[in-house]
Amino acid sequence: MKNNIILLCFSFFLTIGSYAQKGYKEKIKSMKIAHITQALDLTTNEAQKFWPVYNEHEQSMEKLRREINTIHRKNQQQSIESLDEETANNIVTKYISLEEQKFAARQKMMKELRPILTSKKIVLLIKAERDFHRRLMQELKHRRRKPR
Template identity: 40%
Template sequence: MKKIIVLICLTFIYNGLFAQNGSREKIKALKIAYITEKLDLSSKEAQKFWPVYNDYKETIENLKKEERKLMKVLNEVNDNSTDITNKRSEDFINEYLKIEEEKSKTRKKLILDLKNVIPNKKILQLIKAEGDFHKRMLDKIKGHRKRH
């Protein structure tokens, strides 16, 4: 029964996903439904899993925002000047590496935290499900663009 409900939700979300310019909220809901289905979490596991996973996603989103800000500044510098100083280049690289390191630490923390919440097998299923979801979304976007 749980799988039927998830599949119905997936269908409605998936069909409306691109009707509203790829709304982030719909994509998030689709991802939640997809992960829930793939991990087949018990209600007890879900109660512990989602707070840990949501904290991880929030931290990653904040790091991605920092990265986008850095890229915006870098693009402005490149657009306005072909001559960026070596010191400024080094600063950008160091900031970029710092963000990448934080993303890596955050991912590692997620996996270690989840070891106390769900079985290792489900952690591996999560890793695969996230990759599969990302690939499906990219394929859907590519298909959508070809039609327009």
């Protein structure tokens, strides 16, 4: 029953968010917070320590995602065939560096969470994030198929 209510709220907020372009990221973020909160069932003490660590991680990941998206946009704008080898090598090197930074940020968060949460709750966090992302992608895919 709880999952149905959460799914209903998720669908509702996603629908609203798509109509109002401003604030859609905030709505998705709110839904993610609600999903993680429900999945982890944090105590008050755990929540007070968990959310600052998690929010810092999310901010660093968002910064890295923006940098990766910038690389992708630049590659779409110019013909890949027209790239010289040195430029292509620089792009690959930058991309590898950003992916390594994402991995390091994830690792750092996990290490910081170990004294705060049980290992079981950390595994639940990993699952909750994956489930949320999967639901979000399914909803977006579903919305794209719908005729307007």
